[in-house]
Amino acid sequence: MVLPTLARPAPRVPRRRPAPGRPRGGAVLLPLLALAVAVALQEALTRTGVLPGSYFPPASQTAAALLVELGGATFWQTLGSTVSTWLLALLIAVPLGTAVGTVLGLVRPVEAFLRPVVEFLRPIPSVALIPLVVLTIGTSARSALFLAVFASFWQVLVPAIAGVRSAHPIALDTARSYSFTLWQRLRWVQLAAMLPHLATATRLATSTSLILVVTAEIIIGIPGLGHEITMSRSVGNAARMYAYIVVSGVAGIVVNAVVKRLERALFVSHGIGAQA
Amino acid sequence: MSVTRTTELRRLADGGRGRVALGVLGALVAVLAWSAVSGSSENIYFPSLLEILERTAAYWPTPEGVDNLTASLRTLGAGLGLAVLVGVAAGLLIGQVPVVAQTVSPALEFVRAIPATALVPFAMMLFGVGDEMKVFLIALGCVWPILLNTADGARGLDATLLDTARVFHVTGLRRALGVVVPAVLPRVLVGVRIAVPLSLILMVTSEMVGAQRGLGYVITQAQATFQLLTMWSGIVVLGVLGFLLTTAYSALERLLLRWCDPKRVSS
The missing domain is CATH 1.20.890 (cAMP-dependent Protein Kinase, Chain A)
Structure with a gap:
């Protein structure tokens, strides 16, 4: 594959030098130890009543609450509805943002024409639309989906525009002298240049859309992790609340890892070293 | 042609x-x-733009409107300010002391993965529904992008820069303020740029669930009492606020980074 490499920026000098003073072998042990100490300290402080147990239940109670939930039937349904809305939002927002961004990036007059509108709509915090969405779409999971798509669409759109334009001029000239069709140019020159931008955008969109889905669940009361967190608080079950907050964190880590894995697979197949 | x-x-x-x-x-x-x-438009949910603008002009300049707006801005400023202070301080520490970085980074990865708004109930339990809750929540949500970017910047400090500082015996506070902070500044600003929209989301969310004042409160209250024009005017004001904030921040960023080599800012 010769052409895609033309779109690659000049190789960068590796920045990170091996840190001389870094303690070796502590990569696993040290964090584990720190975690154990933190948990033990929290347990001790709440057991002895230094921290109010009703606000900060001992870690063991939170763990027990989590185990009870894991055994329950509703837990997986709750998790499933949050994660499926989240993934669906990404599946809609990323391709849509990429497609619109590509068009705007290629057709400069249209982009200049629409830029102020984009710049106005983009910073509107999409949670402000919640009341409107409740009135028009209702209180189903589709409301959460709409909010998450609205929020992450802009985060993909703007980098996509920049990405299309970041194609190397020589690569574009080469494509022209080989009389590439528009599709060939997009596929082999511009997409390759866009990928690093899209990767960052996707990662941002991933966390934004989770925030929006959980917010919608908390405020609108759509079934899901966010709803369980507020419900636990309002019935005064702090341990269950922390258990669900932990679950939302774990879900965040897992989906981030999946997105990162996909990103790397995509980069490898396009011959660009995955840059974090 | x-x-x-x-x-x-x-x-x-x-x-x-x-x-x-x-x-x-x-x-x-x-x-x-x-x-x-x-x-x-006959659809009551989408009133005409003219009416929305009329309502915006009629409601927001009143004492009540101004009060709500300033309440929002105050919590936003306090929360974001706190996030910047804590984020930069902790980021510098984590980025420069490898032992600290190794010890806390898995825990950080986890806390960062928790969607910030999932902590709304947690903040409400701790502080009730006052201003402290909102400031705490905004600070808690916004501190991570700032902290992680600062730590990354501090870790990747130019070795020549540090060596030069050592040769010239620049140490202590002068080294921190004169060498480290300017070198890390571009990364700090990137973190804040991510935090600004996030802070708006958190501000509105916290006002929607627990407040008697603020933009989010006005919007939900208007929805509950079916005053759709007031609701739309709140959305418009939020849009303008978001636009002004991001524009002002871009200008500030350009001002602060004027001395900087553009190639290094983008990398």
Whole structure:
């Protein structure tokens, strides 16, 4: 594959030098130890009543609450509805943002024409639309989906525009002298240049859309992790609340890892070293 | 004919003044289209733009409106300020002391993965529904992008820079303020740029669930009492606020980074 490499920026000098003073072998042990100490300290402080147990239940109670939930039937349904809305939002927002961004990036007059509108709509915090969405779409999971798509669409759109334009001029000239069709140019020159931008955008969109889905669940009361967190608080079950907050964190880590894995697979197949 | 016209248009869009002209035209067309579509709208959920603007002008300059707006801005400023202070301090520490970084980074990865709004109930339990809750929540949500970017920047400090500081015996506070902070500044600003929109989301969310004042409160309250015009005016004000904040922040960023080598800022 010769052409895609033309779109690659000049190789960068590796920045990170091996840190001389870094303690070796502590990569696993040290964090584990720190975690154990933190948990033990929290347990001790709440057991002895230094921290109010009703606000900060001992870690063991939170763990027990989590185990009870894991055994329950509703837990997986709750998790499933949050994660499926989240993934669906990404599946809609990323391709849509990429497609619109590509068009705007290629057709400069249209982009200049629409830029102020984009710049106005983009910073509107999409949670402000919640009341409107409740009135028009209702209180189903589709409301959460709409909010998450609205929020992450802009985060993909703007980098996509920049990405299309970041194609190397020589690569574009080469494509022209080989009389590439528009599709060939997009596929082999511009997409390759866009990928690093899209990767960052996707990662941002991933966390934004989770925030929006959980917010919608908390405020609108759509079934899901966010709803369980507020419900636990309002019935005064702090341990269950922390258990669900932990679950939302774990879900965040897992989906981030999946997105990162996909990103790397995509980069490898396009011959660009995955840059974090 | 049409070929020359498109090339002309293309050249126009590339130039500075042409871009502005096209942009103004675009904004005008968008506003006109909105008011034309909504002007004859029978749908009560989408009132006409003119009425929304009238309500905006009628409600927000009143003492009550100003009070709500300043309450929102105060919590936003306090929360974001706290996040910057804590984020930069902790980030510098984590980035420069490898033992600390190794010890806390898995825990950080986990806390960062928790969607910030999932902590709304947690913050409400701790602080009730006062201003402290909102400031705490905004600070808690916004501190991570700032902290992680600062730590990354501090870790990747130019070795030549540090060696030069050592040769010239620049140590202690002078080293921290004169060498480290300016070198890390571009990364700190990137973190804050991510945090600004996030802070708006958290502000509105916290006001929607637990407050008697603020923009989010006005919007939900208007929805609950079916005052759709007031609700729309709140959305418009939030849009303008978001636009002004991001614009002001970009200007600040340019000002602070004027001395900086543009190549290093982007990397």
